[in-house]
Amino acid sequence: MKRAELWPDHVLPAHHVPPPWPGRHVRLDGTLVHVRDTPATAPGAEPALYVHGLGGSAQNWTDLAGLLAGRLDGQAIDLPGFGRSEPGRRYTVPAFADRVVSWIEHSDRGPVHLFGNSLGGAVAVRVAALRPDLVRTLTLISPALPFLDFRRSLQGRMLPLLAIPRGERLAAWRLAQLAPEVMAQQVMESCVADLTRISEQRRQEAIDEIRIRYEAAHYAAAYVRTFRGLVGSFLRSYLPGAGALWRQAAAVRVPTLVVGGRQDRLVDVRVAPQAARVIPDSRLLLLDGVGHVAQLEVPRTVARAVLALLAEAAPAATPAPNGTKAQARAMVTGTEESGTGRDVAV
Template structure:
């Protein structure tokens, strides 16, 4: 069925069903927020945070699988999806400021917090800042500082360099769309051939829509700069220091085919977070909640049981 432009129903594959969307004014920006459909109002709240270049649509499947357990919301962070960028900087701390205000305006009790990639870094910042408001923390390929340099690290360094970052992205956008689409899919997913066709079609549609946004590529550049700054922060002010202060139950999920976050960092992550368990998915890439949503769902239910 279709209601208010939102496509739902048993006839629509779960991976492309859209959650109802609304606009919430937060921190001087009109934030697009999606609500998990058919979740009872008395369920505990949840907040889903996407990564760099992603959107609230990255959580479609997992949220629907959990709508008997949480009443969740997934925002498009400022500068991504359908939310315009912040008036000033849009890095990890600024995104955490936005989510803190959203959390306080939407919920009056502790919530289950989910974060993927850069959204994982933002979620760690928020959980360390407001431990009273976070009941559990689920991190999927979180962008925590890694001691080993990689091709991805060099890419982020290029994006973070003044003038060079915008130039790199501008030149990338001149590459024929089909080539960029193929590169994007191979970078994000561990095994694209195993994905349902409708998920790949939705990925293509979102990339085309993002190309048309007037504010691209500045939010991506600012996000990359923020990630680089976080990796260079002194130990007492690093994301690892934040992680060490988080005492709620933490679920760490890493993919063996992740080309953006080295899964070997999971050993350090499980050691640093005081109350953590981990799930390693050998065939998954950077977005396990999209590639292996049932496994992520099952691990989360075990975490909170």
Template sequence: MSTPEHAEGGRLRDGRDRRIDLGGPVHYVDFGGRADGPTFVLVHGLGGSHLNWELFAPLLTPTGRVVALDLPGFGLSEPGERPATVPANVRVLESFLQRVVDGPAVLVGNSMGGMIAILLAVRAPELVRGLVLLDPALPLPLRAARPRNAAAGAAFLGYALPGVGERLMHARRRRVGPRELVRAMLVLCGVDPAAMPPDLVARSVALVAQRGDVAGMDRAFLSASRSLAWVLTFARSYRSAMSAVTTPVLLVHGERDRLVPVAAARDAARRHPSWRYAELAGVGHVPQLQVPDRLAGIVLGWLPATAPSG
């Protein structure tokens, strides 16, 4: 298991918390950054939040402005009655870019956030300067090997089933507290909790504990997971969208990802030779937490490919 590389010797740099109404409240963190550079918009995955980017975002601010949003039902974006499906979140991201970002953005999406970024790039290409896909949710190749983490696959299958998912989440919440929930999620994603900055772990635990609308958050998680499973199971439209992307793409995948097998990333790279592909040995599902410095070097090295022509 890789040891996280911590930005600035392990010190975390806070951004400014902000909220915007996009058919409901959306929380985001503006990390600031270089005003004359590109804007990076960071999109978390299923069960994630703006805290997933705390180690990585400061490494981009010398190059451009950096913002990280919480999708509805995650982080500090209370869900209310809004849907949290993948198509609904694509529309939220589109509105966010229109309202918050000046000009086309570089979208950086992890896991489900990568899928959302791909679909947005096809829906509204004028809003996207480039795509950075970090272990994105991808369809498996037809002859893929069995995933390394069968237990995780079974759990997500359970979440996808109406009624079953609700019982699973309720039972788990009664059985374990916020600290154990955070620890288990980190381990599932391939991160050693003991190697993380204690302040980041503490803030992640506090975020889980402070969520007011627990029932709504659970509903959003289940809605998002079911929508994600649907897109991946009936993948023809998703594959067509991937082929329709016209902006530059950087695909980065951890070789030890137990949630999205590296075989899926290799297959995507083979199908899309114009995409730049980087594979990280010994890294799991969230390279922005495990190897932020190495990841930033790859992203910034690729960034000139997104420069407007002419």
């Protein structure tokens, strides 16, 4: 493990808040999967795939995918039952990983630069461990790798729901009691450390996403069953077996960037450093004053770390800008997410 470097901010596109990238439905394994495309803005861009977290969607990657479009030809997938994808038969980390593998093979774009946030991070680790031929680099943002002290997560209050038969019915009832605006605010407060970093446009888009959940009869069941599957994978990781997530993390051999927010309220803040220690070829970026979705809260900082990863993974093809190394070392003690006026310690 080593500290992540940051490329200079000026190599990124100018500040801009793009709308969600265009989406399309593709039939895959008998169901419709929804994918958003972020077209490359420069020749020679390499394929990338973005995987969201529990309760999220492909829309969570809008800003980061846009910032990286000069280097990456991006696609962001809605996992089964989330966003605009149809529900699936199983909601487990292995089932989601199988879907990601199927998509990479179906799209014939592999190997890809694979990104995962939260649940998507756990899924991405499994894909990288079991199918290294499909992955060029791995970027994990607050990956939901196993931890057992659920007092360190707001999700811990959901555990009693798993013991209730047909707990998804209770979840659906609870969902119906809250206005979309209230639900969106609660979600953002859970995921984001500093809400002033989230633009009004992004807030409205979050409300629109919540409305889609209200219209999807399967959403509550997908959410509860996915949470149950994630908790199950946590417990199994402390038992013997090659399928344990921490053992799979140790098997990852591609260059990896691990990003964690020190104010993460959903995943134990000790998980990101542990992931970086376990994954052999890893770089760690810890961000002070940042929560669970760094790609939404400080996308430019994350993009700069990704560019450094890409350059290191293919140094001959991507020379570093003048002054990059010196600036990267300076940024180890602190950086500023341009446009926010707020310091982010690394």
